[in-house]
Amino acid sequence: MADPELSVTTAQMGKDLAHDVGSTGEQVRRTGRLALYTRRFLRRPSAVAGVVVLALLVLFALFGDSLTRWGYDEPDFLSLASPPSGEHLFGTTQGGSDVFALVVRGLGRSLMIGILSSLAITLVAAVVGTAVAFFEGWVEKVGMWILDMLLVIPSFLLIAMIVRSSSGTSGWLWLTLGITAFGWVGYARVLRTLTLSLRELDYVHAARFMGVRSFTIIWRHLIPNLGSVLIIQTVLGVVTAVNSETALSFLGLGIKAPDTSLGTILQMGQGVVQTSPWVLLAPAVALILLTLSVQLIGDGLRDAIDPHSRSGGKA
Amino acid sequence: MVRFLVRRLANYVVLLFVAVSFTYFVASYFMDPRSNYLSRHPIPPKASIDLSLTAANINDEDPLLGRYWRWLTNIVLHWNWGLSPDQDPVGAAVSGRIGASLQLVTLATILSIVVGVAIGVFTAIRQYRWQDRVLGGLATFFLVIPTAVLALFVVLGAIWINKGLGFRLFYVTGLHSYEGSQFGPWLLDFLQHLVLPTIVLTIISAVTYHLTQRTYLLDTMNADYVRTARAKGLPLNKAIRKHALRTSLIPTAVNVAFSIASVFTGAVITESVFAINGLGRYFVTTIQQNDINGAVCIAAFAGACTLAGALLADVVVAWLDPRVRLS
Numbered sequence: 001m002a003d004p005e006l007s008v009t010t011a012q013m014g015k016d017l018a019h020d021v022g023s024t025g026e027q028v029r030r031t032g033r034l035a036l037y038t039r040r041f042l043r044r045p046s047a048v049a050g051v052v053v054l055a056l057l058v059l060f061a062l063f064g065d066s067l068t069r070w071g072y073d074e075p076d077f078l079s080l081a082s083p084p085s086g087e088h089l090f091g092t093t094q095g096g097s098d099v100f101a102l103v104v105r106g107l108g109r110s111l112m113i114g115i116l117s118s119l120a121i122t123l124v125a126a127v128v129g130t131a132v133a134f135f136e137g138w139v140e141k142v143g144m145w146i147l148d149m150l151l152v153i154p155s156f157l158l159i160a161m162i163v164r165s166s167s168g169t170s171g172w173l174w175l176t177l178g179i180t181a182f183g184w185v186g187y188a189r190v191l192r193t194l195t196l197s198l199r200e201l202d203y204v205h206a207a208r209f210m211g212v213r214s215f216t217i218i219w220r221h222l223i224p225n226l227g228s229v230l231i232i233q234t235v236l237g238v239v240t241a242v243n244s245e246t247a248l249s250f251l252g253l254g255i256k257a258p259d260t261s262l263g264t265i266l267q268m269g270q271g272v273v274q275t276s277p278w279v280l281l282a283p284a285v286a287l288i289l290l291t292l293s294v295q296l297i298g299d300g301l302r303d304a305i306d307p308h309s310r311s312g313g314k315a
Numbered sequence: 316m317v318r319f320l321v322r323r324l325a326n327y328v329v330l331l332f333v334a335v336s337f338t339y340f341v342a343s344y345f346m347d348p349r350s351n352y353l354s355r356h357p358i359p360p361k362a363s364i365d366l367s368l369t370a371a372n373i374n375d376e377d378p379l380l381g382r383y384w385r386w387l388t389n390i391v392l393h394w395n396w397g398l399s400p401d402q403d404p405v406g407a408a409v410s411g412r413i414g415a416s417l418q419l420v421t422l423a424t425i426l427s428i429v430v431g432v433a434i435g436v437f438t439a440i441r442q443y444r445w446q447d448r449v450l451g452g453l454a455t456f457f458l459v460i461p462t463a464v465l466a467l468f469v470v471l472g473a474i475w476i477n478k479g480l481g482f483r484l485f486y487v488t489g490l491h492s493y494e495g496s497q498f499g500p501w502l503l504d505f506l507q508h509l510v511l512p513t514i515v516l517t518i519i520s521a522v523t524y525h526l527t528q529r530t531y532l533l534d535t536m537n538a539d540y541v542r543t544a545r546a547k548g549l550p551l552n553k554a555i556r557k558h559a560l561r562t563s564l565i566p567t568a569v570n571v572a573f574s575i576a577s578v579f580t581g582a583v584i585t586e587s588v589f590a591i592n593g594l595g596r597y598f599v600t601t602i603q604q605n606d607i608n609g610a611v612c613i614a615a616f617a618g619a620c621t622l623a624g625a626l627l628a629d630v631v632v633a634w635l636d637p638r639v640r641l642s
Binding site: 145148149150151152153154156157158160161162239242243246247250251252253263266269270273274277280284287288291292294295296299 | 333342346455459460470576577588598602603613614621
């Protein structure tokens with residue numbers, strides 16, 4: 001839905017630009033918005049490094065299991081708690097599971113949970129946040145009160161309560177749902193504040209007086225206007241979601257065996273930190289690479305997209 | 316001022332009541348104490364399961380509203396927060412662990428505020444110089460690293476140092492192991508236990524204070540009134556200290572007030588890595604044992620802390636910021 005909107009505005013911008021240029025009589029090659037963003041993004045070495053590392057991690061999660069003979073759920077009973085070797089690249093756990101296979105599987109899980117719940121959180125937060133601001137009056141008052149109410153209890157506690165009841169192979173879906181269900185509230189408040197000025201825009205008023213349905217206005221005018229904020233938030237939200245997934249699984253409240261995630265492997269490693277630290281190292285490094293690369297991409301995107309950004313020279 | 320605070324307080328009490336009731340319903344819906352018994356071998360007879368569940372007021376076959384009413388009246392009339400599935404009172408369990416949590420987080424909170432704000436001011440004054448870039452890079456790293464990973468690396472490092480030294484300098488579990496009654500050895504022992512978790516907690520929250528304080532100070536450093544002060548001849552350092560820094564500390568003070576809640580519940584991971592018997596660890600236990608009353612009690616305590624922090628933030632803003640009018 002948002003894409004045609006964006007392209008329409010781009011085209012409009014282009015026309016305006018062409019008009020301005022024509023009036024001053026200069027010939028300038030027009031830079032498209034996307035090209036501009038890309039150029040600004042690529043100017044930051046850290047952002048490019050983030051993209052490269054993330055791409056490698058995704059490839060590793062997708063195709064890593066063909067690099068080892070062992071599956072994450074088939075223990076090698078002949079080498080229990082053995083250090084890294086040619087047979088087991090990252091060593092094995094106490095139960096004989098291959099840490100390499102576990103990390104491949106766990107990284108995939110963490111990525112899935114992180115990306116899905118971040119997308120869902122942004123969607124819910126955008127709809128609720130803009131709607132609360134758009135309807136004004138008592139809807140806004142009641143809505144804000146409910147949002148405040150949901151923020152009173154730390155969301156981590158609420159998430160832990162509802163994912164506890166889920167286990168088995170569909171546990172990760174429950175976890176995604178749980179992180180989404182109580183993760184959107186803070187974002188919705190921020191987006192509501194941003195919408196306060198958007199709802200006074202002329203074309204929003206015009207649409208309202210023309211009798212366009214409220215949700216159409218929200219979907220077509222308000223949410224696309226928050227586009228850059230939402231994109232940045234989705235990317236940085238992945239870090240938050242991965243962190244809460246790791247925390248919950250590490251405490252034994254999230255993903256449980258037979259399924260695995262990076263937090264679950266960390267928990268396995270915690271008990272044997274003195275005797276076989278390699279169980280801990282591989283998932284820890286994977287987690288650091290994952291969160292750091294996403295954060296660097298997010299920072300780069302913020303500087304590239306944010307119209308208020310003063311990061312980077314001309315264009 | 317008093318009227319403003321009373322109005323806020325009344326609103327917060329209503330918020331807390333609704334939020335805790337909401338939590339009670341969520342917990343009752345999703346947590347399943349009956350499964351504790353069904354996983355035993357042999358499975359106890361249904362009548363005896365029902366009996367002990369009903370005694371703790373968590374039987375899922377009783378109507379939810381009735382359970383809620385009994386739970387609520389017990390709290391309001393007798394300040395009795397109910398029983399765990401093992402028939403232990405949860406109120407006593409929670410209040411007994413507040414002390415451990417407090418011992419763990421007090422030092423870390425103070426340190427993180429001091430260190431974080433200091434680094435924030437330091438880097439803001441040196442914006443885009445190498446000190447700012449290095450510290451900013453480090454801050455990004457520590458901002459995103461999962462607490463569990465950080466804590467486990469600290470444990471690994473401490474074990475490595477202990478091995479290198481040949482004696483035990485750092486303890487990686489618990490808060491106390493000294494059993495005598497002298498103060499000197501007791502304090503030394505306590506500090507040996509406290510150092511590692513304090514490092515973890517301090518790093519995590521100092522990073523946030525660093526980044527926010529840097530932003531706030533940069534915002535005010537370019538404000539007109541600071542430029543005026545400079546134009547009147549004030550040295551840069553003095554202009555920053557007397558004019559820019561003061562205003563930029565207001566939002567930080569608000570953050571500090573809000574951090575009260577995380578003082579108690581933010582240490583869940585740290586407590587479980589370092590085996591410290593505080594509220595966070597107790598919360599994990601309640602969830603694992605399907606202890607509805609215990610989990611809700613901790614949530615209520617955390618909610619009360621959040622709102623106490625919010626109230627404190629209101630006071631701090633009204634007191635520090637002359638632009639805020641209470642009426």
